[in-house]
Amino acid sequence: MVNQHFLELQGSYLFSEIAKRRSKYMEQHPDANVISLGIGDVTRGLPQAVIEAMHQAVDDMVNPSSFRGYGPEQGYSFLVDAIITGDYHRRGIELSNDEVFVSDGSKCDVGNIQEIFSQDSIVAVQDPVYPVYVDTNVMAGRAGGFDTALGRYKNIVYLDCSADNDFKPALPTERVDLIYLCYPNNPTGMTLTKDELKVWVDYAIENDCLILFDSAYEAFITEEDVPHSIYEIEGARQVAIEFRSFSKTAGFTGMRCAYTVVPKELRGRASGDNLVSINELWNRRHTTKFNGVSYVTQKGAAAIYTPEGQAQTKELIEYYMANAAMIRDGLQEVGFTVYGGVNAPYIWLKTPNNMSSWDFFDFLLKEANIVGTPGVGFGTCGDGYFRLTSFGSRENTEQAIARIKKLSF
Template sequence: MAFVNENYFKLSPSYLFAEISRRVETYRKEHPEKAASIIRCGIGDVTEPLPQACIKALHKAVDEMAVRETFRGYGPDYGYEFVRHAIAGEYRERGMTIADDEIFLSDGSKCDCANILDILGGGNRILIADPVYPVYNDTNVMAGNSDVSFLEGTDENGFVPPPPGTAADVIYLCFPNNPTGAVATREQLAAWVAYARKNDALILFDAAYEAYIRTAGIPHSIFEIPGASECAIEMRSFSKNGGFTGLRCGFVTIPKTALGKRKNGTLEAFHPLWARRQSTKFNGVSYPVQRAAEALYSEEGRAQVKDLTDFYMRNAKLLREALDKCEWQYIGGVDAPYLWVKCLPGKTSWDMFSFLLENVCIVSTPGSGFGKMGEGYFRLSCFNSRANIEEVCRRLSTLKVA
C-alpha cells in the first residue's frame, strides 16, 4: 500500500487563518445582528483594484490569445524575457548586479518560499525568526527537516533578532517583516550577511513588502549588502505592491554565485538546481499575468504602484494615530503595512482576538499564531478600504484605557 508522508502528521492540525475564519464564523452565527459590522483587519489581503496599467496589459494580452497569429502557448519555464528583463533592470537601476537570467518568475511567493526546499538536502540546520509567517516552518516540517531553531524576536531587539553565536546552514529572514512590520537597517542586514558568509550559510530573504519602505536608507533588497550574492536567495511578490493576490505572480532571484554543497563537499550553485526544478515541476506563469507584471515596471505602472502603496501606508498612519491615542504599544506601520500591537495587560493573543471581536467587531490576527514569541501581541493589517480603517480607528478610540 502507498505510504503517505509521515511528516504531515507532525504539523499542527489547523492553519492560522482557517482557525480565525472558524472563530469569526462561530461569532457571526451566535450574533447575527453584529455580522454586518465585522471588519477584518486580520488577513493580509489587498482590497484596492489592480493598477490601470495592469488592467490594460491584461486586456491586450487576452486579445492576443484570441487570435492565431498572436496566440501564445507554453511560455518559457522561468518567465518571458520581457518580464525577467524588467525585474532585473530595476535591481540594476538600484545599483545591484543582477542578470536577467538570475530571475525566475513564479505564480506567487508562497509557492517559492515552500518549493525552494526542494533543492536543499536533508541535514541542514535551519534558523527561522519567531514570530514568523507560518509557511517557513510548516514547509520544513513537511520536508522532514528536524533541525530547526528559532530566533527570538522581542521588544528589546525590536523584532530584528541578531545572528546567534552558533552556526546554521539556512536562515529565513523577512524584512519588512510579516507579521511585525519591523524593518532591518543596513547594519543589521550586513551582520546577517557576515554571519552567513562566515558559516557558509544560505539566507532565504523574503522581500515581499519592500515596496512599503518609506524611510531612506532601509535596504529594499538583501543584494544591497555587499557579499550577499554569494550567500542569499531573494523572494519577491507582486501580491502586495501591485495588488496581485488574486492574479498570482512573484519571483525568486538566485545569483549564480550563491553556492551550497553536496555531502561529499563539492560546491554546487543553487541556480542550475532551481532551473532544473522549475523546468521539471513547473510550466511557467499565465501569459496575461506576465504582461500585467511587466506593466508594473512601466512609468505609468510605477506611479500607480506608488499611489497604491501610499494608500495603504496612509491607512497605517491613521491606525498608528489611533493606537497612539489609546496609548497602546506597537511597532510597524512606518515601512510596512502591518502593525504589531501589544495585548492589553493580562491578555493572551487569542484573548485579545476575542476581546476585539466581541467589543468592537474587529478581526485581528493573534500573534501567537506566528510562533511562541508572538504570544502577547496581535497583528493589524492596513489592507483595507479607507472607510473601514476610519471606522476601526473610531472603534479603537472607544477602547481607550483611562
C-alpha cells in the same frame, strides 16, 4: 502510507483558524458588521495600466499569430527584463536574465525552496515568524518532532525577537545551514538598516550558510537607510536568495505573480564536499514542477514597470500606508505600545492588561467586531502581541479605529 511528517504539524494553518473563528461568530451574530484587518489581502482594484495590458494580452490570445501556449517556466523575457531594470539596475544591482525566476507567488517559492536542500540541513527562523517557513520544513522532515513544553519544534533553531531587542534577532549561537529572514518583517513591520543587514551577510559568508531573504514588502519602505534588496549589501550574491511579490505592491493577491532571484555565485555542498550551483538546482526544480505563470498575468505584471504603472502603483502603496499611519497613530493615542506601520503595511501591538493573543482576538471580535491576527500564531515570542493590517478600505480603517477608541480595557 502517508508522509508522517505532516502529522507533526500543529493545529490548522493560522489564517484558516482565523477564518473558522470569524465564520462561527458570524453564524451566531448574522447582523454584525465585522471588519477584517487580519489576513493581509488587498482591497483596492488593480492599476489601470495593468488592466489595459491584460486586456491587450487577452486579445493576443485570439489570433494564431500572437497566441501563446506554454511559455518559458522561468518567465517571459519582457517581464524578466522589466524586473531587472525596474527593481535592480536602478539601485546599482546587476543581475542576468537566468538569475530571475517568475512564479505564482512568494508563498509558494519560500515553501518550495527547501526542497533543493538536504533533509539534514539545520534551519533557523525568526520568532515571530511567517508560518510557511516553519511548516514546509516540518513537512520535509527537518523539525524533529514538536516539543509541547516549549511550544516549538526540536530541530529548528528559533531566533527570538522581542521588545527587548526591538524585534530584531541576534545571530545564531549554534551551527545552522539555512536562515530565513523577512524584511520589512511580517508580522512585526520592523526593518533592518544596511549596516544591520550587512552583519547577517558577513555571518553567512564566514559560517558557510545561506540566507533565504523574503522582501515581499520592500515597496512599502519609506526610510532612506532601509535596504530594498539584500543585494545592496556587498557579498550578498554569494550567500542569499531573494523572494519578491507583486501581491501587495500592485494588488496581485488574486492574480498570482511573483519572482525569486538566485544568483549564479551561490554554491551548495553535495556529498564528498563537492560544490554545486544552487541556481541550476532551482532551475531544475522549477522547470520540473512548474509550468509558468500565464501570459496574460505576466503582461499585466510587466505594465507595473511602465511610467503609468509606476505612478498608479505608488498611489496604491500610499493609500495603504496612510491607513497604516491612521491605525498606528490611533492605537498610540489610546495607550497601545505599537511597532511597524512605517516601512510596512503591518502594525504590531502589545495586547492590553497582559491578555494572551487569542484572548485579545476574541475580545476584539466580540466587543468591536474587528478581526486581527493573534501574534502567538507566528510563534511563542508573539504571544501577548497582535497584528493588524492596513489593507482594508479607508472607510473600514477609520471605523475600526473609532471602535477601538471606544473600548474599555
